[in-house]
Amino acid sequence: MPLAEGIDDLARSAARGDPGALDVLLAAVRPEVLRLCARLLPNREDAEEACQDALFALARGITRFEGRSSFHTWLYQLTANRARSTYRVLRRRWLVEAGGVPLPDPPDPRRTSVVAGTRLDLLDALDSVRPELAEAVTLRDILGLSYREIATLLDLPEGTVKSRIHQARQQLRQRLTADRT
Numbered sequence: 001m002p003l004a005e006g007i008d009d010l011a012r013s014a015a016r017g018d019p020g021a022l023d024v025l026l027a028a029v030r031p032e033v034l035r036l037c038a039r040l041l042p043n044r045e046d047a048e049e050a051c052q053d054a055l056f057a058l059a060r061g062i063t064r065f066e067g068r069s070s071f072h073t074w075l076y077q078l079t080a081n082r083a084r085s086t087y088r089v090l091r092r093r094w095l096v097e098a099g100g101v102p103l104p105d106p107p108d109p110r111r112t113s114v115v116a117g118t119r120l121d122l123l124d125a126l127d128s129v130r131p132e133l134a135e136a137v138t139l140r141d142i143l144g145l146s147y148r149e150i151a152t153l154l155d156l157p158e159g160t161v162k163s164r165i166h167q168a169r170q171q172l173r174q175r176l177t178a179d180r181t
Contacts, residue, residue, distance in 0.1 A: 011071035014062045022062060026055055032072075033058075033079050039142055040083040040123065050086035054079045069152045076145055077153055080138045087123045125175040129168050136161055137168035 007028060013021035030051065037050040057078055065074050122142075126134045136154070139145045140161075147165075151158040 008067075008071045011062065011065050011074075012067060015065045015067075017063070022059060025062075026059060029058070029075060030055060033075070036076065036079045036143060037083045037086075040080070040138075041087060046086065046090055047083075049090070050079075050083040053086050054082035057082050068155070069149060073145060073149045073153050076143045077135070077139060080143055081135065084123065084126060084134070084138065088127065121176060122172070125172050128175050129171045133164050133168035133171065136164040137172065140165050141169075 007025070010021050010025040010028065014025050033054050034047060034051040037054065038044070038047040041047040041050055058075070061078070065071060126138065129137070136150060139150045139153070140147070145153070147158050147161050150156075151161045154161065156164075
């Protein structure tokens with residue numbers, strides 16, 4: 001049986017309350033969840049914290065997996081949401097620890113990779129976009145889901161998904177361009 005089918009079967013068993021299936025599922029998907037979190041969070045420790053948060057959310061919420069989409073599609077949505085949430089928590093924590101000191105200037109390219117700085121800019125910009133738009137564009141542009149997968153996952157017509165992604169991209173472009181001037 002292909003791995004994806006095995007994972008879907010494990011997810012269905014775990015959703016029905018099988019604790020052994022949940023344990024095996026969590027171990028099986030952890031590397032993929034960490035990889036997805038690392039796409040959003042450039043710092044390894046932050047990605048690991050988001051991964052743990054996503055796995056905890058998976059364990060708590062597996063009963064909501066209905067099987068309308070593949071488990072991986074459902075997992076991508078959960079992981080993207082948890083990684084963005086972890087970023088917001090870490091950012092707030094940093095602001096509190098900094099004692100209200102304003103955020104530093106944009107990352108110094110001599111000390112920060114272009115990829116890391118761009119991802120942080122994108123995460124900040126995503127927070128300025130309506131949540132339903134941010135979710136759709138994250139699933140498409142960061143995690144690489146197809147329009148059809150996103151439509152199934154969000155229980156929306158494919159045209160609505162495309163419209164949300166278009167709106168999100170416009171708003172992100174405006175925010176990212178405004179931040180550079």
